[in-house]
Amino acid sequence: MIQGLNSKSSVVLKSLAEELLFIELDSRIPRIEELSGKYGVGRGTIQNVLKKMEESQCITLESRGHLGTFLRNKNMDLLLQCCGVSSIIGVMPLPYSRKYEGLATAMHASFEKIGIPLHCAFMRGATVRLDNVIGGRYDFALVSKYAAMSAIRKSDDLVIVKEFGGGSYVSRHAVVFAEETNGIRDGMKIGIDSYSIDQQVLTNLEVKDKDVELINLNYMHLLEHLKAKSIDAMVWNVDEIDKGSFFLSELSSKEALEMDKEMSQAVCVINKNNKKMEFMFNQISTDHVMQIQKQVELGVLIPKY
Structure with missing residues (x-):
């Protein structure tokens, strides 16, 4: 200085x-x-x-x-x-999948490449992550494009600064059942996470016009409840599902299938007035991020974040 x-x-x-x-x-x-x-x-x-x-x-x-x-x-x-920038603080989804671990590894490597240390918090729920960016507690949030666009429609404070393309956030979503069945039926208990914009929207579309009970659960606990059969089904991303233990069915709602395309894309969101962050993201290569994510997913690169 x-x-x-x-x-x-x-x-x-x-x-x-x-x-x-x-x-x-x-x-x-x-x-x-x-x-x-x-x-x-x-x-x-x-x-x-x-x-x-x-x-x-x-x-x-x-x-x-x-x-x-x-x-x-x-x-x-x-x-x-x-400019007063000595490090960056970002907030990302909980790294429970190889895809998220790949993104976390890639973001750290990308900021390291431009000489700025990155510190990350991992937090459940896109809504919470984006609210923290609006509140100034974090410099950026990594969320799905659908979650970002939903938040931007409600707040003039946010802007997308980097998009990573289809399949970078999740491969796709599906309905996962505890037992083999022909689809969601009346009387079923369906797990839903009110903090996850994507999961909540897809779930509501899949159960539309059906007489089911929605059970509000933490996203990370949904799988445990499905195993215990305290819920009958849930919408979940397919990346970390053991297909031998559960029964998967593709999304049936045309609207849900269309929305899932945006939900599969990872984006970084900042406060639109944070020009320094905008500049730094302009220095980051999307291709470089995607290459590192893929290497982590394939097990070629050990996650580091």
Whole structure:
């Protein structure tokens, strides 16, 4: 971090560094007068901050007289430090499947590649994860695209910054039964998790017009209750189902099948005003994330997160 700045200059440094992150190399930076007016400080303060940034090798500028000053080089690590970014805190689904372990491993590797440590919390329920991003407790949340779009329709604070494509969140969902049957019938007990947007929506579509009892359970406990036959069926992702122990049936609702396409896609969601996070996600390769996830799923790479 750049030393020797007073409190006013330190505030300007943080804002200027964030602005310079988004300026392409060999592009003209705003004139001193523009920056002075924008940040409400004198020209001398702007000039001093830019000089300190150059001296610390954070940036390289070239003055070209009446043409203006051009950004010739920038040290991303130092710029991010000047912006106040020393690490990232994300929130992800509980890593109970190889697919989720692959995503967690890939996200850590991707941020490590751009020089920023990632710290992750693992939390049940997309609604809870997204609420924590709105509340500013986490920098990003990893959820399904369907859950993200549902939340964005309700809140102007959120935006999707990275999409990972079909099958990156779950392969698909199915109805899982404790005993062999021809489908959901009246009188059955169906497990549902009110904190899981995807599971709740699919379940309600699958039981539509049927006289069943919905049993509200923690998503992680649904499988145990199905084994114990305290519920008859549940909607679950097929990635971690032992097909020898349970009976699977494809989703029957056309609407559910269509929604499941978005539910299979993993996305990262941030607060739309968090421009630093947007910049960092722009540095992350989707293909790199998918390659690492696949290696973990195949057992070629040991999960690390």
